[in-house]
Amino acid sequence: MTTYRNSFAPAPGAQPWPPAHYWTPTPAPRPGRAFAWWALGLAASVFVLGSVTGFVPVTVLLWVVSLVVAIVAVARAANGRAGGQALAVVALVVTGVAFFAMVVGSALHSTATAADPTASAPITNTPARAVTDREWQLIARDADAHRGERIIVHGEVTQADSVTGTSMVLAQVSGQPSEYPDSQVALNGGVGSLVEGDRFTAEVMVDGTYDYTTVMRAETSVPDLQLIALR
Known part of the structure; x- marks a missing residue:
């Protein structure tokens, strides 16, 4: 009778099959x-x-x-x-x-x-320019529209006290030298040397409008000018 050997079994004397963990998949x-x-x-x-x-x-x-x-x-x-x-x-x-x-x-x-029209207004670095009285009146009428413009104004300090403080004064200004300047403004910046009654010529930058309460308890708005230099 013919005997068949299992082909998957190791031959006599051969090394046994490697342990199963050798084929452990990754x-x-x-x-x-x-x-x-x-x-x-x-x-x-x-x-x-x-x-x-x-x-x-x-x-x-x-x-x-x-x-x-x-x-x-x-x-x-x-x-x-x-x-x-x-x-x-x-x-x-x-x-x-x-x-x-x-x-x-x-x-x-x-x-x-x-x-906000004031937020998008351009701030220019051009030199301050002289303006006529008429040009100044147009600027003062709508200061927000002229925000950032640098101009030269002439005026007189009307209030510089403990109410306005050391960094702001109220003044009457015009475009050209005048005995009676015609527009009330708030002048901010290096104004510590100015006192009430001082007359001045200044390079300023228009910075919109400034709201404040008068001594008569009335609310009012005036052009806000940032002082660049006194002449």
Whole structure:
């Protein structure tokens, strides 16, 4: 009778088959690890974007939170601990909220700037120019529209006391030298050497309007002039 030997069994005298653990397959990547790294990359990108563009502290706080949560998620996923993927989802949600707040805040700021005529007025660095009385009256009528212009005015201090302080005086000014200057203004800056009754010629920059309450308890607005230099 013919005897058949099992071809899978080791031949007589041969070395036995290697232990089974020699063929242990490489462990599959832990679920959630790649997702956690992706969340960390996104959170870091938004954090850098926010830091460069410089938005409000609330959004900066959200960026920091999302970045920290993403780092913890990566650490837990890498160590095979539970919760890594869930923390990655949290990091993505916080990142999304921060990005949305950044966009909304930027849009609101742009809208407010566009609605404020004084905020968008150009500030020029051109030398101060002499103006006529008529040109000065047009400037004084709508000082906000002439914000940033540098001009030369002539005037007389009408109030310089403890009420106005040491950094501002009230004065009557005109475009050309006059015995009776015709426009009340607030003159700000290096005016500590001026006292009531002083007459002056000054290079100034128009800085919009200044609101104050008179001694008769009436609210009034006058051109606000920033002193550049006294002549």
